[in-house]
Amino acid sequence: MSRAIDTLWVAKNEDQAIPPRVKLRIFAAAGGLCEECTNLIVGKLRPEYDHKIALINGGSHTEDNLQVLCSECHKVKTRADVAEKSVMARKQRKAAGIKKPRTIRSWRRFDGSVVTAPRER
Template identity: 40%
Template sequence: MPGAIPTPCRAATCPAVTINRNGYCDAHQDKASGWMNQDRGSSAERGYGGRWKRIRARIMRRDKALCQPCLAEGKVMPAVAVDHIINKAEGGTDADENLQAICKRCHKLKTQQESLRARGRG
């Protein structure tokens, strides 16, 4: 990573420094967990290129850039993202009826629930 600032490895007593985003040196990569330890590819490689940007803009216009889960609870919050109601990992698609504008808080909570389900704990 050009311009990355080396930081101490997160492993206890390890004297190494790293520029890895997960904070572990190469010798301690096995301690890293979660999405940062995965080679996810670029946003375009994951299906979020120009086509997705056009879909996202259309959904934000449709939903007036307001969080749809909050609106369902009678609250008005600005949306920051477009979310798959049924996520792609569980069979969801990019069809308009499966997309909603969502605020940061709701998106975080929904992602946590999906992650727990994926690990068999939800």
């Protein structure tokens, strides 16, 4: 007899809340410890469910991309995710040949003549 073991949860869309049974599974698998700092999540530390690869960085809203973090580590992780997102966005713009418009558009040469550059580069 073969029966599929309880399959990993996959969200139908990115707005779907993580079901309680999935949170229980993730929390139990982590042994009630934060998966970052490995502290026991008790007292003022609250368990928070985090996407290992953030949704904003292309991660999926699925059980295998979720982990439990303490509220402190989650704060730090979220900041890092946002920073990563802006680095990626910059790299993508650069790869696509998009340059920032000039902010300084005129300057003087050493001989005193003024150079005016177009905004576009």
